[in-house]
Amino acid sequence: MKKVKVVHYINQFFAGIGGEEKANITPELREGIVGPGMALKAALGENAEIVATIICGDSYFNENLEKATNEIIDMVKSLEVDMFIAGPAFNAGRYGTACGSICKSVQETLNIPVLTGMYIENPGADLYKKDIYILSTTNNAAGMRKAVPAMAKFALKLMNNEEIGSPEDEGYLERGIRVNYFNEKNGAERAIDMLIKKLKGEPFKTEYPMPVFDNVTPGEAIIDLSNAKIALVTSGGIVPKGNPDRIESSSASKYGKYSIEGINDLTEDAYETAHGGYDPCYANQDADRVLPVDVLRDLESEGMIGSLHNYFYSTVGNGTSVKNSKAYSRSIAKELHSDGVDAVILTST
Amino acid sequence: MRLEIGEIIIDDVQFGNSTKVENGTLFVNADEIKSIVLEDEHISSVDIDLAKPGESIRITPVKDVIEPRVKVSGNGGIFPGIINKVDTVGTGRTNVLKGCAVVTCGKIVGFQEGIIDMTGPGAKYTPFSKLNNIVLVIKPKEGLKQYDYEHATRMAGLKIATYLGEATKEVTPDTVIPYETKSLFEQADLYPDLPKVAYVYMLQTQGLMHDTYVYGVDAKKIVPTLLYPTEIMDGAILSGNCVSACDKNTTYHHLNNPIIKNLYEKDGKEINFMGVIITNENVYLADKERSSNFTAKLSRYLGLDGVIISQEGFGNPDTDLIMNCKKIEDEGIKTVIVTDEYAGRDGSSQSLADADPKADAVVTGGNANQLIHLPPMEKIIGMLDYVDKIAGSFDGSLSEDGSIVAELQVITGATNELGFNKLSAKTY
Numbered sequence: 001m002k003k004v005k006v007v008h009y010i011n012q013f014f015a016g017i018g019g020e021e022k023a024n025i026t027p028e029l030r031e032g033i034v035g036p037g038m039a040l041k042a043a044l045g046e047n048a049e050i051v052a053t054i055i056c057g058d059s060y061f062n063e064n065l066e067k068a069t070n071e072i073i074d075m076v077k078s079l080e081v082d083m084f085i086a087g088p089a090f091n092a093g094r095y096g097t098a099c100g101s102i103c104k105s106v107q108e109t110l111n112i113p114v115l116t117g118m119y120i121e122n123p124g125a126d127l128y129k130k131d132i133y134i135l136s137t138t139n140n141a142a143g144m145r146k147a148v149p150a151m152a153k154f155a156l157k158l159m160n161n162e163e164i165g166s167p168e169d170e171g172y173l174e175r176g177i178r179v180n181y182f183n184e185k186n187g188a189e190r191a192i193d194m195l196i197k198k199l200k201g202e203p204f205k206t207e208y209p210m211p212v213f214d215n216v217t218p219g220e221a222i223i224d225l226s227n228a229k230i231a232l233v234t235s236g237g238i239v240p241k242g243n244p245d246r247i248e249s250s251s252a253s254k255y256g257k258y259s260i261e262g263i264n265d266l267t268e269d270a271y272e273t274a275h276g277g278y279d280p281c282y283a284n285q286d287a288d289r290v291l292p293v294d295v296l297r298d299l300e301s302e303g304m305i306g307s308l309h310n311y312f313y314s315t316v317g318n319g320t321s322v323k324n325s326k327a328y329s330r331s332i333a334k335e336l337h338s339d340g341v342d343a344v345i346l347t348s349t
Numbered sequence: 350m351r352l353e354i355g356e357i358i359i360d361d362v363q364f365g366n367s368t369k370v371e372n373g374t375l376f377v378n379a380d381e382i383k384s385i386v387l388e389d390e391h392i393s394s395v396d397i398d399l400a401k402p403g404e405s406i407r408i409t410p411v412k413d414v415i416e417p418r419v420k421v422s423g424n425g426g427i428f429p430g431i432i433n434k435v436d437t438v439g440t441g442r443t444n445v446l447k448g449c450a451v452v453t454c455g456k457i458v459g460f461q462e463g464i465i466d467m468t469g470p471g472a473k474y475t476p477f478s479k480l481n482n483i484v485l486v487i488k489p490k491e492g493l494k495q496y497d498y499e500h501a502t503r504m505a506g507l508k509i510a511t512y513l514g515e516a517t518k519e520v521t522p523d524t525v526i527p528y529e530t531k532s533l534f535e536q537a538d539l540y541p542d543l544p545k546v547a548y549v550y551m552l553q554t555q556g557l558m559h560d561t562y563v564y565g566v567d568a569k570k571i572v573p574t575l576l577y578p579t580e581i582m583d584g585a586i587l588s589g590n591c592v593s594a595c596d597k598n599t600t601y602h603h604l605n606n607p608i609i610k611n612l613y614e615k616d617g618k619e620i621n622f623m624g625v626i627i628t629n630e631n632v633y634l635a636d637k638e639r640s641s642n643f644t645a646k647l648s649r650y651l652g653l654d655g656v657i658i659s660q661e662g663f664g665n666p667d668t669d670l671i672m673n674c675k676k677i678e679d680e681g682i683k684t685v686i687v688t689d690e691y692a693g694r695d696g697s698s699q700s701l702a703d704a705d706p707k708a709d710a711v712v713t714g715g716n717a718n719q720l721i722h723l724p725p726m727e728k729i730i731g732m733l734d735y736v737d738k739i740a741g742s743f744d745g746s747l748s749e750d751g752s753i754v755a756e757l758q759v760i761t762g763a764t765n766e767l768g769f770n771k772l773s774a775k776t777y
Binding site: 130164166167174175176177178179180181182183184185186187188189190191192194195196198199204206207208209210211212213246248249250251253276277278279280281282317318319320321322323324 | 458461473495544546555557558559591592593607608610611612615619620654655656657663664683684685687688690691692693694695696697698699700701702703704705706708709710711712713714715716717718719738739740741742743744756757758765766767768769770771772773774775776777
């Protein structure tokens with residue numbers, strides 16, 4: 001078996017160069033192992049070799065983020081390694097954010113597995129745990145003896161492309177990714193077990209901790225509608241007949257932008273809905289029922305509104321994840337903004 | 350109210366000259382089934398097929414799944430208010446053909462019907478792959494409106510399930526399981542030291558073919574009310590739904606509601622199971638407010654200590670679920686909610702369309718957006734022409750070789766919110 005080549009990233013302190021007074025040192029590439037690399041090498045065993053260590057001052061990294069990142073990535077690239085390991089950073093804040101940030105960048109630009117380790121309350125954990133694997137460690141370097149073998153074991157798994165288990169099983173920090181699995185009991189039994197525990201005041205574990213919901217504050221009211229440019233945006237799936245962009249009936253992976261220049265009415269021949277969550281019959285008969293172009297054209301000619309924006313935007317809300325919805329709305333809002341739209345009527349179903 | 354469920358175990362189904370059960374095999378007379386289905390003038394033709402566990406068969410587009418049952422004694426008949434007179438059911442003895450089901454198929458809406466694979470990876474996700482299925486592929490008369498088509502298909506399934514049940518009325522069941530809920534005060538006195546628990550049963554009633562029926566009434570027109578749990582085992586609640594396949598409750602699910610079954614198992618041991626509060630999932634805010642006010646009020650009225658709340662569907666009904674949970678918790682009554690998730694294909698999005706910190710005890714039926722690869726099957730019952738458009742699929746879901754890549758959402762019953770399955774999800 002070919003030995004896997006690893007590069008190890010550490011800060012000035014763990015390299016033995018110095019503390020805070022040396023936190024400004026620029027990235028330096030050294031052959032072989034330095035500091036905690038010794039323990040890491042031992043733990044990685046026969047199948048992996050730490051070919052080099054990159055050392056960087058925590059202040060330098062955080063204060064020169066782009067420059068430092070580019071310098072380090074160039075170093076990693078020149079080494080042609082198979083894996084990038086940083087830290088562990090324990091509860092050192094700037095070291096933690098540096099480890100997280102550089103791991104994320106290496107993963108994105110070089111597409112090799114990356115791993116770091118830190119304490120759950122390290123600010124770097126919250127910033128990067130969604131993007132990369134971060135092994136959970138204690139809050140200080142006294143935990144090195146435990147952290148390093150755990151990191152090595154997990155790193156070998158990543159290198160060998162093995163299936164990664166749950167955070168509980170593997171010891172990494174939760175990344176917020178929902179993964180299906182088959183439980184031993186059916187949902188009804190689990191629900192009743194949970195209720196009995198809750199009734200007895202015993203500890204129980206919810207299967208889905210409630211997300212924190214962001215509430216959108218409505219924009220300021222428009223005083224003078226007669227000069228306002230109004231746009232229509234819908235999650236009701238109204239599309240030109242034939243659904244040219246093939247927007248999915250559920251869990252939409254995109255939105256569409258369609259011109260309504262010169263169109264006063266959405267007719268049965270020209271428009272339909274792509275939405276799979278409601279009976280499409282009435283929307284297909286008359287798409288204005290979901291996207292009221294006809295009424296807005298009337299208001300436009302009556303002078304009640306300044307104008308109707310020449311494009312409408314449409315996606316399917318049915319089963320579409322909040323994350324995707326947010327991304328679509330950001331991009332739609334940006335375009336509406338640059339097109340000088342004053343207000344939007346959002347229609348759902 | 351006391352009901353005995355007599356289970357007749359069916360381990361095979363075959364076509365035969367007469368409809369009967371012999372040594373665990375259900376023989377069905379296809380001609381008789383055909384003539385019953387075609388009594389409805391809206392139906393032009395019906396294909397009857399059998400699909401057994403392990404066979405290389407894909408059934409789609411699936412509308413409903415129904416378990417054959419018959420009332421042997423006690424008041425009324427199965428599916429009161431729809432098939433039989435609107436008598437109150439839930440007492441006496443009901444025989445069940447356990448291990449088989451009637452599956453109705455037809456492209457009624459096109460993207461709101463599901464897939465059942467009898468083998469392969471998809472079979473793991475649907476409970477109906479474990480049953481001996483009598484499949485009815487129902488074609489409408491030309492020009493039939495989809496509402497009438499839905500009604501005709503629903504009635505055909507119920508009629509055939511009833512017909513199969515009737516034909517086996519005289520068979521001696523393999524097991525008989527009694528279920529009993531007494532009148533409110535007697536039930537409360539029965540186990541005075543145990544916590545009083547009820548079940549808040551949310552029914553899909555968003556309308557426009559997202560409908561559920563209770564004793565023949567369209568459930569969006571009810572205010573929340575009380576049922577004895579055994580009424581549900583006799584078909585008091587049935588599905589008229591055309592909605593995403595993974596988390597709609599088929600009639601089979603209602604008849605075999607696992608929350609009711611498991612609450613009975615713990616009754617008298619760890620809890621006192623007081624009964625079922627049914628409620629709806631209407632789309633108007635006033636209806637949502639009224640119905641959730643009622644579930645909270647009834648929970649308090651019954652003097653409950655805890656409730657299980659189950660949902661049907663997703664998105665809009667998430668708001669009903671959270672309103673029920675919040676208002677019942679506000680009454681000082683502990684809740685556990687049963688739902689499923691739409692966390693995106695990569696699982697990284699938040700899973701529900703509404704949330705509240707009071708919903709601190711959640712059971713999930715899994716992430717419906719997760720992709721699954723369904724290899725080709727040797728035989729298709731129904732038709733594949735809508736596969737690219739079913740909710741949960743996308744352009745290119747169906748490959749030329751007949752394999753399908755789609756979200757779990759397309760599989761009938763995959764992320765059921767009555768806790769029917771073992772599927773769950775955890776955070777990685």
